[in-house]
Amino acid sequence: MPFGQLVIGPPGSGKSTYCDGMQQFMGAIGRNCSIVNLDPANDRTSYEAALDIRDLVTLDEIMKDEELGPNGAILYALEELEHNMSWLDEGLKGLGEDQYVIFDCPGQVELFTHHASLKNIFVHLQKIGYRLVVLHLLDSHVLTQPSLYISALLVALRGMLQMELPHLNVFTKIDNLASYPPLPFGLEFYTEVHDLTYLLPYMEDEQRLFPRQPTSLPSDTGHPDTTKPQSKLARLGLALAELVTDFGLLSFHTLAVEDKQSMMTLLRAIDTAGGYIFTGRPGDAEASNEAAVWQTAMREGATMMDARDVQERWVTRRAEFDEIERKGWREEAGLPAEEEEGGEVRNAADLRGRGGSQERKEEGDMWNPSDSGIKVVKKHG
Numbered sequence: 353m354p355f356g357q358l359v360i361g362p363p364g365s366g367k368s369t370y371c372d373g374m375q376q377f378m379g380a381i382g383r384n385c386s387i388v389n390l391d392p393a394n395d396r397t398s399y400e401a402a403l404d405i406r407d408l409v410t411l412d413e414i415m416k417d418e419e420l421g422p423n424g425a426i427l428y429a430l431e432e433l434e435h436n437m438s439w440l441d442e443g444l445k446g447l448g449e450d451q452y453v454i455f456d457c458p459g460q461v462e463l464f465t466h467h468a469s470l471k472n473i474f475v476h477l478q479k480i481g482y483r484l485v486v487l488h489l490l491d492s493h494v495l496t497q498p499s500l501y502i503s504a505l506l507v508a509l510r511g512m513l514q515m516e517l518p519h520l521n522v523f524t525k526i527d528n529l530a531s532y533p534p535l536p537f538g539l540e541f542y543t544e545v546h547d548l549t550y551l552l553p554y555m556e557d558e559q560r561l562f563p564r565q566p567t568s569l570p571s572d573t574g575h576p577d578t579t580k581p582q583s584k585l586a587r588l589g590l591a592l593a594e595l596v597t598d599f600g601l602l603s604f605h606t607l608a609v610e611d612k613q614s615m616m617t618l619l620r621a622i623d624t625a626g627g628y629i630f631t632g633r634p635g636d637a638e639a640s641n642e643a644a645v646w647q648t649a650m651r652e653g654a655t656m657m658d659a660r661d662v663q664e665r666w667v668t669r670r671a672e673f674d675e676i677e678r679k680g681w682r683e684e685a686g687l688p689a690e691e692e693e694g695g696e697v698r699n700a701a702d703l704r705g706r707g708g709s710q711e712r713k714e715e716g717d718m719w720n721p722s723d724s725g726i727k728v729v730k731k732h733g
């Protein structure tokens with residue numbers, strides 16, 4: 353039975369980078385994995401797609417022939433695919449029975465909130481036997497403002513209701529957290545979607561960017577007086593927050609795509625949601641051996657990170673953890689410790705460029721493709 357991940361999320365949320373990173377990660381644990389690009393606007397991807405919608409339709413053609421703009425052309429392209437499912441079916445068959453497939457989807461919000469094509473494609477994939485999990489990626493930058501956060505909650509909830517599939521919401525680029533102004537609450541508040549009325553004073557603050565208005569301050573108990581939001585923005589935010597929490601469906605995972613622990617934690621959640629059990633590849637002793645290592649790691653749960661661990665890793669004790677990682681990379685690359693003083697070694701790519709690269713690739717370890725554009729680990733930042 354083929355399994356797959358459907359990677360959706362707004363433009364720039366990290367979908368293609370995730371697909372690339374997850375494929376590398378799965379390669380490292382001996383799991384066969386292919387990426388299918390369903391985004392006709394993905395001009396250049398750092399992964400090699402096993403199947404690419406751009407072989408079926410191109411945006412340029414559609415824009416010219418149908419006289420559409422880029423956004424309309426993406427919707428049209430998905431409709432075109434919906435009417436040519438045999439192309440997808442044949443391509444997927446060619447990948448083999450035991451392939452795990454990651455689908456890189458377009459980022460237009462309409463496609464996972466109300467336009468029917470993407471959903472119809474997902475339903476079709478289920479019909480031909482795929483066990484799917486939707487992964488909805490949202491840039492963790494949305495945590496920096498209550499209005500952005502509430503909008504992200506709405507989009508995530510709408511996506512869940514539209515797709516009706518096992519579904520995980522993920523805040524991506526969590527390694528960027530330390531570069532944002534400090535958040536008023538711990539990360540867990542945002543990932544578990546705790547009592548959102550606590551955001552009220554911060555919603556009022558957002559309004560202060562505009563001509564100042566009277567605000568309702570938290571009551572003596574420290575809990576905001578939600579009966580009196582003053583600004584229109586805060587009133588709207590509060591109403592939406594109540595709506596979202598009434599559904600009680602939302603929670604979020606986190607991801608820093610270069611961080612193995614983060615990927616491992618997420619993959620475990622995806623496997624659980626999709627009912628996937630990895631047993632290695634028949635007749636491939638090496639892969640089965642790696643599968644056993646993976647399963648042991650999963651069972652022990654030693655490397656699983658919850659929101660508090662993530663906050664500690666990427667915010668509270670980031671410098672300390674970066675230092676430990678840097679030492680590890682140095683040891684792997686067989687470099688003497690004193691080079692550190694010169695500040696020459698800044699990140700994994702630096703070390704890998706000094707002979708670590710090939711070794712790590714052969715081990716099937718994750719590495720940062722030089723053209724991925726990711727600058728995740730800034731050791732001396």
Ligand SMILES: Nc1nc2c(ncn2[C@@H]2O[C@H](COP(=O)(O)OP(=O)(O)OP(=O)(O)O)[C@@H](O)[C@H]2O)c(=O)[nH]1
Pocket residue numbers: 361362363364365366367368369370391393394458459524525526527528607608609610724725726727728
């Ligand atoms: N710091 C950091 N940057 C990331 C991470 N994941 C992705 N990025 C960066 O985010 C930017 C957008 O990533 P993409 O993978 O192109 O995003 P996308 O969702 O595929 O974008 P569209 O195809 O335009 O919808 C790139 O510059 C990535 O390098 C991450 O975990 N950490």
Ligand SMILES: [Mg+2]
Pocket residue numbers: 367368369391394
């Ligand atoms: Mg992309």
